[in-house]
Amino acid sequence: MSDVSAQPTDAARQENVGKILDAAERLFKHYGYAKTNVADIARELSMSPANIYRFFSSKAEIHQALARRMLNAQYEVVKENASGGGSAEERLKSHLLLVHRITVETMLEEERVHEMVLVALDQQWPVIEEHLSRMRALVADLIRDGIRSGEFREQDPSLAAECFLCCGVSLCHPQLVAKKIAYDEAITPDILADFVIKALK
Known part of the structure; x- marks a missing residue:
């Protein structure tokens, strides 16, 4: 008979997963993704690598979970921005400028985070496509709002979002x-955003 008590409860599991991801993020940001391994993460948490493997099968899986957490946080910010006040045109331009600012602040000013994202893009991890699909849907909804309000011409919102x-x-x-x-x-984010929005009118 298996030892049920040795299996973490859902709450305990989530807590441990969170601690592992927090430790991995600290190490990735400090040393870089390539120079950090599972043993380093275990040492940071004063536990054995075997304990890490109870929750993640590999460093790549930890990276994907970390990327998903980071992209989820980014999505919540842009989603809140998209549901704010103003016309569809204003919100669409604000969306593009906000995503640009987030990219600059979190992926370029933090060199190690930039490295992590490039690995995910290069290896075409599903978490990237999941994020892009949500962003497409968000932009399509903004364009749909603009069509309804008469700001944009009649068109396929999904194709226009793409x-x-x-x-x-x-x-x-x-x-x-x-x-x-x-x-x-010379082409600033504002200029490019205005140019792209004109195509929707």
Whole structure:
């Protein structure tokens, strides 16, 4: 008969998962993703690597969970912004500028976080596509609001959202944002946002 008491309850499991992710985030930010392994995370928490493996099967799985937590936090911020006051056009422009600011602040100013995101993008982890799908739906809803209010012409909101995100990718993809900043390009986020929104009218 198995020892049930050895199995963590849901609440205890969530608490342990949170502690592991917090420790992993600290180490990733300090040493970098590539230089941090499961043994380092275990040592940070004064536990054995075997205990970490009770909750995560690999460092990659920890990374994906950490990326999901970070992207969930980002999504909640942009979702709240999108549901705020103002016209659909104002909220759509605000959305693009906000995502750009978040990219600059959390992915470029924190070099180690930038490294983590690039690994996730390069390996095409499902968590990235999950995040992009939610962002597409959010933008489609804003465009749908604009169509209803007469701000934007009649069109397929989902297709328009896809085009909008493709045009605005230089403001939110970490590598493209870094290049844009490095070369100090004349096209500002405001100018690009206004240009893309005009296509919806």
